[in-house]
Amino acid sequence: MAGPSALRIEMTPMRLDLRQFPGSSALLRDYRHDFSRLAPYFAWNPHDPAAYAGQALRCDGRRYAWEDLGAILRDQNAGWGAPPIVHQRIAALCGGRGLAILTGQQTGLFGGPLFTLYKALTTLTLAESLARDLGRPVVPLFWMASEDHDVAEADHVHLTDRTGSLGVVRHHAWASPPGFMPANLVLGPAIHETIAQVWEFLPPTEFSATVKASLLEAYAPDRTLADAFARWMVHLLGETGLVLVDASDPRLKRLAADVVRRELETAPASSCAILEVSQSLRAGGYPTQIEARPDGVNCFLLRDGRRPLVRDEAELRLRDSGEPLTPTDLDRLAEREPERFSPNVALRPIVQDTLFPTLAYIAGPGELAYFAQLRPVYEAFGVPMPVIVPRATLTLLEPRAAQLLERFHLGLSDLTPDPEQLASRVLRTQLPPDLETTLTEARSGVDEIFRRVAEAVAGVDGTLKATAGQTAGHIQGHLDQLERKAVQALKRRETETRQQVLRLREALMPGGRPQERVFPVLPYLVKYGPKLLQTIREHVDGPGWEHLLLPLGTDSDQARHPTATSDGEGTG
Numbered sequence: 001m002a003g004p005s006a007l008r009i010e011m012t013p014m015r016l017d018l019r020q021f022p023g024s025s026a027l028l029r030d031y032r033h034d035f036s037r038l039a040p041y042f043a044w045n046p047h048d049p050a051a052y053a054g055q056a057l058r059c060d061g062r063r064y065a066w067e068d069l070g071a072i073l074r075d076q077n078a079g080w081g082a083p084p085i086v087h088q089r090i091a092a093l094c095g096g097r098g099l100a101i102l103t104g105q106q107t108g109l110f111g112g113p114l115f116t117l118y119k120a121l122t123t124l125t126l127a128e129s130l131a132r133d134l135g136r137p138v139v140p141l142f143w144m145a146s147e148d149h150d151v152a153e154a155d156h157v158h159l160t161d162r163t164g165s166l167g168v169v170r171h172h173a174w175a176s177p178p179g180f181m182p183a184n185l186v187l188g189p190a191i192h193e194t195i196a197q198v199w200e201f202l203p204p205t206e207f208s209a210t211v212k213a214s215l216l217e218a219y220a221p222d223r224t225l226a227d228a229f230a231r232w233m234v235h236l237l238g239e240t241g242l243v244l245v246d247a248s249d250p251r252l253k254r255l256a257a258d259v260v261r262r263e264l265e266t267a268p269a270s271s272c273a274i275l276e277v278s279q280s281l282r283a284g285g286y287p288t289q290i291e292a293r294p295d296g297v298n299c300f301l302l303r304d305g306r307r308p309l310v311r312d313e314a315e316l317r318l319r320d321s322g323e324p325l326t327p328t329d330l331d332r333l334a335e336r337e338p339e340r341f342s343p344n345v346a347l348r349p350i351v352q353d354t355l356f357p358t359l360a361y362i363a364g365p366g367e368l369a370y371f372a373q374l375r376p377v378y379e380a381f382g383v384p385m386p387v388i389v390p391r392a393t394l395t396l397l398e399p400r401a402a403q404l405l406e407r408f409h410l411g412l413s414d415l416t417p418d419p420e421q422l423a424s425r426v427l428r429t430q431l432p433p434d435l436e437t438t439l440t441e442a443r444s445g446v447d448e449i450f451r452r453v454a455e456a457v458a459g460v461d462g463t464l465k466a467t468a469g470q471t472a473g474h475i476q477g478h479l480d481q482l483e484r485k486a487v488q489a490l491k492r493r494e495t496e497t498r499q500q501v502l503r504l505r506e507a508l509m510p511g512g513r514p515q516e517r518v519f520p521v522l523p524y525l526v527k528y529g530p531k532l533l534q535t536i537r538e539h540v541d542g543p544g545w546e547h548l549l550l551p552l553g554t555d556s557d558q559a560r561h562p563t564a565t566s567d568g569e570g571t572g
Contacts, residue, residue: 024547025287035047043386044386056136059359070090080234085238085241097136099136102360103141110215115517118391141356142233146226146229149181151182160506169198171194195215207529230244236533250339256343260334264309268296270298270347271295289373293310346377349361353384404503408500408501410426423498426497443479532552536550
């Protein structure tokens with residue numbers, strides 16, 4: 001039953017071709033294996049080492065507000081408790097020859113899904129590599145998308161309980177009035193209850209207390225969701241030198257005010273350019289990520305929420321209410337209060353790469369798709385489009401999950417079907433097909449043998465024929481009892497196997513989705529402690545050209561943490 005991704009599990013990392021990894025997009029696969037098909041949509045071929053030197057030259061031809069940027073970055077990172085190495089990196093970036101490797105993500109509860117960590121680690125790895133290659137400072141930056149309005153995606157975590165069932169913990173009770181973005185949502189006292197709910201899902205280990213204390217320190221009641229996220233990231237990765245950037249800082253917005261002003265003046269030109277390239281991508285068989293509008297303006301007005309803008313003939317309007325906004329009013333706002341505007345997903349990269357000399361951007365699969373739509377927007381704004389590099393993609397494989405993959409001869413791609421369908425497929429391979437046949441043959445054999453025995457003993461003593469029949473009946477009764485016990489054993493094994501298969505799926509492909517897109521790092525930190533981050537960092541050794549199946553722990557770890565994984569416990 002196993003597909004091409006089925007493999008024998010040993011406790012060594014394994015790399016899977018993205019074409020074997022469930023859920024990888026056609027665009028990502030071609031970006032890895034057939035870049036020529038996508039070359040018209042990107043400024044650089046990420047497989048070409050010369051691309052990075054070429055982008056460095058383009059960045060060198062531009063001017064950046066180093067003094068202001070340095071002050072902002074120092075203030076922000078000092079406020080989050082960043083260690084000295086972060087400030088050294090800021091100084092190196094702003095010293096005149098610095099370049100940036102940039103990534104970003106919405107600021108999610110408790111760090112968001114695992115892929116947020118993988119993006120940051122890929123950024124660190126590529127920055128270190130290119131600094132050696134280019135012989136100049138290359139600094140890893142993490143752009144916190146703290147003005148993302150989709151709080152419903154960022155206010156919860158998914159976890160598996162002790163039985164392996166997938167659950168969710170959501171933080172509902174914000175201390176601030178109903179908000180629209182992580183930058184202004186205060187956690188409030190209820191965050192302690194939310195963390196307590198999370199801990200009900202996690203096994204008690206020697207690391208539980210220290211992890212919980214660090215989480216409580218970062219996610220304190222008086223902090224916003226974005227501020228708490230930054231402090232948690234500093235706790236996890238501060239010593240690596242990762243520099244965090246909060247996009248909502250009004251000082252940053254003032255430095256990027258010309259970008260917003262140009263978008264307001266020229267809209268919907270950039271949206272129309274995106275629509276044109278989107279048509280070309282769809283014709284090539286690729287889905288589009290940015291749903292542009294022919295009247296769209298690629299920034300929001302921050303007024304009673306995050307309000308989208310449109311251009312209706314010669315007039316700019318609020319899309320939700322239709323309220324007109326005069327060019328004079330908008331120009332005045334853009335000039336005097338640029339913090340009142342927030343770039344959308346199409347304009348955000350232009351803002352980032354206007355502020356920083358971005359050598360490369362580390363993109364997730366969805367981001368890779370929307371960067372494919374943005375080359376004409378970069379060109380319209382006169383901003384050099386960076387090299388777009390896929391982030392590392394991983395599945396963390398705990399010991400019990402590794403054993404079950406091997407026992408059931410499964411690979412990751414086998415875990416995507418409906419869970420009951422998957423369990424039925426595995427069970428069919430577990431049932432002994434010859435059991436009923438063998439028992440039937442045994443019964444027939446007993447009847448035949450004792451028929452002959454009865455005939456033989458009848459010649460000696462006729463009364464013994466009945467005794468032979470009784471003996472045959474006893475043996476048939478024993479066979480019936482053996483069959484009943486076998487059936488009961490099969491039912492028990494079927495129940496256990498079904499539970500094991502479902503737990504395995506929830507551990508590696510929860511809800512049919514890649515593990516990295518569902519679970520936070522928390523349960524793994526609690527089970528494996530600080531060495532987990534070091535292990536992952538050691539194996540994120542470059543871009544995500546393959547999917548890494550990374551085993552965790554050893555049999556001795558299992559013995560030390562029996563509550564973490566066993567037949568009766570969850571594996572994820």
